[in-house]
Amino acid sequence: MDPDPVHDMIPETAKVEIAPAGVEGAVRLSEAKPGDRGVIVDVRAERHAGDHGVDVGELQRRLLEFGFVEGARIEVMFEGAIWRDPIAVRVDDMRIGLRRRDAEDVWVLLDAR
């Protein structure tokens, strides 16, 4: 049986890491761990299509509306007990809870630890 039905719906091709041009070392927010801090460098609209209730452009707009914009400071605070999902992040001065699969298009340049 698949251990994580929701995550497994994401086709492998969508998981290929292509860091935003010009920003070396950025990672997807969906892969960050609690304690990670950094700056959002890119919010894209390019995730896997098909398995989502909304299209990628709509997800991007929602992320932007919740304050996930380039330049915002971000810190991952907590993660859920099951499959480390969802995550609670601090975006500038507010807290947002979101699923990792919805955080894939947010690219973060992490501070050196």
Place this chain on the structure above:
Amino acid sequence: MSDAALPMARIALVGNPNSGKTALFNALTGSRQKVANYAGVTVERKEGQISAPSGRTISVLDLPGTYSLRARSPDEVVTRDAVMGKLAGEDPPDVLVCVADATNLRLVLRLILELKAVGRPMVLALNMYDIAQRQGLRIDLEGLSRDIGCPIVTTVATRKRGIEDLVAQVDGLIAAGTLRAANTWREPDAGQIRDAHREAQRILKANVRAPERPDTFTGKVDSVLLHPVAGLLILLTLLFVMFQAVFTWSKAVGDLMSDGFAGLGAFISAHLPAGLLTSFLTDGVISGVGSVLVFLPQILVLFFFIILLEDFGYMARAAFLMDRIMGGAGLHGRAFIPLLSSFACAIPGIMATRVIDNKRDRLTTIMVAPLMTCSARIPVYTLIISAFIPNRPVLGVLNLPGLVMFGLYAAGILSALGVSFITRRVFWRGAVEPFLMELPAYKLPDPVNVARSLFLRGKIFLTRAGTIIFPIMILVWFLSSFPGAPAGATDPAINYSLAGRIGHFIQPALGPIGFNWQMTVALIPGFAAREVAVAALGTVYAIGAADAAPGALAATLQHHWSIATGLSFLAWYVFAPQCASTFGVVKRETNSWFWPGVMLVYMTSLAYLAAFIVYQVARASGLG
């Protein structure tokens, strides 16, 4: 100004969720509030009135909270259309009042920029100003007002501070007859949202200085409440306490009320001549009204906890903690509160699904809500358990009846998760809505606001449920009373009625699950509400309410039913759609008879299947 009545003016409250909009609405309108639905949609419409010192009456519309005018849920569509004056059946607002949490301005500034484009006169209510001051947050009010181009009033909704100022500002704008600019709002694309954020950031930087004593409380509390292990344990403990409260405190009150209604019924039967009128009053009206009212204490206690936790800011955390567990079954994290409410009664639970944006997520939640063990099942479970489950200790500390009760609850929860999982996998493959949710700063709940919200919930339940339950009770009374028993009849009168005939007619179909005709006849009135089955069984076995010594009915059932039949009846009640009011509410919430139909079919099939398996297995193991 002359005394000639000034024309009534309209304002609308808009703002982000958790900005204190409800508290401000309460502070503005006090008890002069009305709750209804918007025409044609199941979005709650809250309206109240203010009498301004100028003598003008201002009607206040409290719009659902939103982060943007790009409406995504039915709630947000109402907000957008009302703001633009395009909502069918609503007069456009003369002035918009944007409510903002002064300590959390970033997102609302972007909303304000959108609202400005709509072109209506606007006032910004900078709420939670007490918290801002406590944190040493410095806001340049004049600069901010200049930058966003509208007057600002600082308010503390919970202390009623700034309310007079706000009314004066609004009244002034109305009196000045400020002209409306053209509506230039267009749905923003990603680039425009970014630009708006940049603009909001610039305004923030220019006018707001970071707090000297930022809120560290929320972070500290979260490190416990959102802890992957401790957080879940605390959530479970809270739920346990909640149920304890619902079923012990409120049960006492509920029982008292049932006794009261039974007493009233007995009084009427004693003082009026036996006949149709008496039967209508006691069995129709009083037990109809009673069956609605006895749930009120439980619903109020449950809502008390929900409102308290909501105002504290915990409910968003509960949804966060439960999201993956619910998500595994294809439910949205937000479905948590509706399903929780369904433990008291599916009706407020189904009404609470309105917080779920996505239509499919909402429908799934509505469809499984009646599987949660509502309190109306408890009398039935209690009766059957006391009749058929021996009071034996299990593993030393537990006892068998308690364990069976627990099993019945677990069966309800597991089947709800299972049904939604299958719905997701089979019917609505793939589509998984995003889950993005603000986790607001913790706040001390305000007793007055909690009381007012609680009162409102109670009123909504009574009016909406009452208008559905009551007519159904009357209908069921009619079915069970007509035609009356012929002269010289020996069997209970219900046996000759329409309900009796229907019961006899369907009995063969229910034979394979071990139901005799008395049971199928009792199921007909039991369709009005689950707990009515207990009284109905009393009626068909001719145990009058008068000599209903506790245990008399249980003893009768023990005598007439096999253990297999008793267990089968329990299994039936876990799934069976024995509640007509639920269908009424589902019809109302989905605006079609299709979904109640689907619900009827799937729940009945599940019930039959479960009862069949239980009955056959029990018989095979010698309990027949």
